[in-house]
Amino acid sequence: MNVLSHADSALSLLPPAIAIILAIVTRKVLLSLGVGILVGALLLTQFSLGDTSTFLVETVTGLLWDDGALNSWNLQILGFLIMLGMITALITVSGASRAFADWAKDRIRSKRDAKLMTMFLGCVVFIDDYFNSLVVGSISKPITDRYHISRAKLAYLLDSTAAPVCVISPISSWGAYIIALIGGILTAHGFTDSGHLSVFVQMIPMNFYAIFALLLLLCVAIFGLDIGPMRQHELKAQKGELYDESKGLPPGANPDLPEADTGKIIGLFLPILALIAATVYFMISSGADALAADGKPFDVLGAFENTAVSQSLFYGSIVGFIVTLVLAFMQKLAIRLVLQGVVAGARSMLPAIYILLFAWSIAGVIGQLETGKYMASLVTGAIPFELLPVVLFILAGITAFSTGTSWGTFGIMLPIAADMAMGSDSTMMLPMLSAVLAGAVFGDHCSPISDTTILSSTGASCHHIDHVITQLPYALIVAFISIVGYSVLGFTGSIMSGFLACSLVFAITVAGLMIYTRR
Structure with missing residues (x-):
């Protein structure tokens, strides 16, 4: 089969552009992704129908079986999704979700409190963006539903916390990956005196998008700054329509499951705590094994740099599922109810799995x-x-938007940014690297083919395109603020000037949004 590369051609932009435009216009994600995949396959095979068919079969097969072995990364992520769906459904069936909602009723007394709780949990659960979106979504959904917060708003709370927190947290799967990349880049350019972790920490205040995305989210939660399509979703939620019911059930939804009257709060928190603790343990353990295999001494950051993320998520979810199952039997739930919950939970994740498989393709x-x-x-x-x-910043945003991956954008753009800095002014190395990190998160937030965006929709049980459309205005606002900051930084060479410029534009923007939303 003859497969070509179009790296030097604008034709390489066609498949993602077609998929994204179709998804936004038709709101049919699988159809749009399928057309994009087909167009890309035709380009790669010079429009040979036979080779295209072979290529598509190999692509689909490669999602599960690659290089003569199981594709463990993909299978473990899918297994994690299914396990988490079953855990969530069992928690619902046991009545633990309702018990938590009743408990929180006297403590979380408003929509604002419910949104702030979700954001707080998102900042606490920072080890991985997939984990963040799905776990925090499971915990928060009963509370946000009680206060008639739309699923689109919940998805925005999850997505705009997960990636921004992970990208500035050194002890996370994102932080470890970025530190490893930056370490290699700095070493290649002769910067051997600076510790890689200290360099990462220095870059945190230069990641304007991540910082101001979190600040805008905080203002949205406190002041109710609902704009664009989000405003419509919130108005419908006040009438009881938490998601667009005309589109059917969103991924992760289990509305018809029975709920026991004997549920207790521990039935929600113990499985989630077990899931978190087990996942962290397996992340550190697998990283430690990798360090030992290379003859390197153990340290926590090194373990996170070498951890097996998908394996840790999958194993952690198994532990969480076992704990949930044990609690269900201790509660003396009927086996029929337990089986109903397990089957419904696994089935609820199928729409997300289909979208994810197409996105990976x-x-x-x-x-x-x-x-x-x-x-x-x-x-x-x-x-x-x-x-x-x-x-x-802009190019990293477009690249992440087109490819649907922040990590891939990091891998492509960070070395280029470093080379450009060394060719002009090495003192601008860290700001330029930070601009790439910020732009990649921005593009990821806007992209309908991003796996992080897909899983945030799943965690919130929100229709995927509804999440993309409602989050887009907020992402664009923060991108504009970041553009101002990076422009000032570029012309002044001062990080503080860039940050202050962002802060000024942010304050003016929030004041304007407050006036607009109060009309």
Whole structure:
């Protein structure tokens, strides 16, 4: 089979562009992704129908079986999803969700408190974005439902906490990955005196998008700044329509499950705590094993750099499921109810799994087309040095939006940003690297083919495109604030000036939104 690369061609942009535009226009995610995959396959095989068919079969097969062995990463992530669906359904059947909602009724007394609780939990559960969105969604949903907060708003709370927190947290799967990348880049350019962790910490205040996305989310939670499509979803939620029922059940929803009257709060928190503790243990354990295999001494950061994320999530979910099951039997739930919950929970995750499989497929096609490399090549022309931070932010955003992956964008764009800094002014190395990190998270927040966005929709039991459309205005607002900051930083060379510029624009923007939403 003859498979070509279009790294030097704008044609490599066609598959993601078609998929994204179709998804927004038709709101049919699987159809849109399928068309994008087909177009990409045709480009790769020079429109040979036979080779296209073979390529599509190999792509689909590769999701589960790759290089003569099981594709453990994908299978473990899918297993984690199914396990978490079963845990959530069992918690519902046991009545623990309702017990928690009743308990919280006297402590969380308003919509604002419910939103702040969700955001707080998202900041606490920072070890991984997948884990964050799904676990926090499971805990928060009973409370946000009680206060008629739309599922779209819950998805926004989950998504706009998960990635921004993970990207600035060194002890997370994201932080470890970024530190490893940056460490290699700094070593390659002769910066051997600075500790990789200390460099990462220095970059945190330069990640304008992550910081101001969290601050805007806080203001939205406190002041109810509902704009654009989000306003419509919130108005419908006040009437009891938490999600668009005309589109059917969203991923992760189990509305018809019976609930026992004997449920207790411990039935919610003990499984979740077991899940968190087991996942952290397996992340550190697998990282420690990898360090030992390389003959390196153990340290927590090194363990997170070398951890097996998907394996840890899957094993942790098994522990959480066992604890949930034991509690259900201790509660003396009927076996019929337990089985009903297990089956319904697994089934509720199927829509998310289908979308995720299609998203992984188009990511593979885009990878072979080298769309990311083509996007990166656009910055190698004659761009004034002062504009490089803002240009890198925008380009990283477009790349992540087109490819649906922050991590892939990091891998492509960070080395390029470092090379450009070394070719002009090495003192701007860290701001330019930070601009890439910020832009990648922005693009990920906007992309309907992003796995993080898909799982935030799943965690909130929200229709995927509804989440994308409602989050988009907020992401664009923060992107504009970041663009101002990186522009000022580029022309002044001062990180403090850039941050202050962002703060000023942020304050003006929030004041304007408050006036707009009070009309």
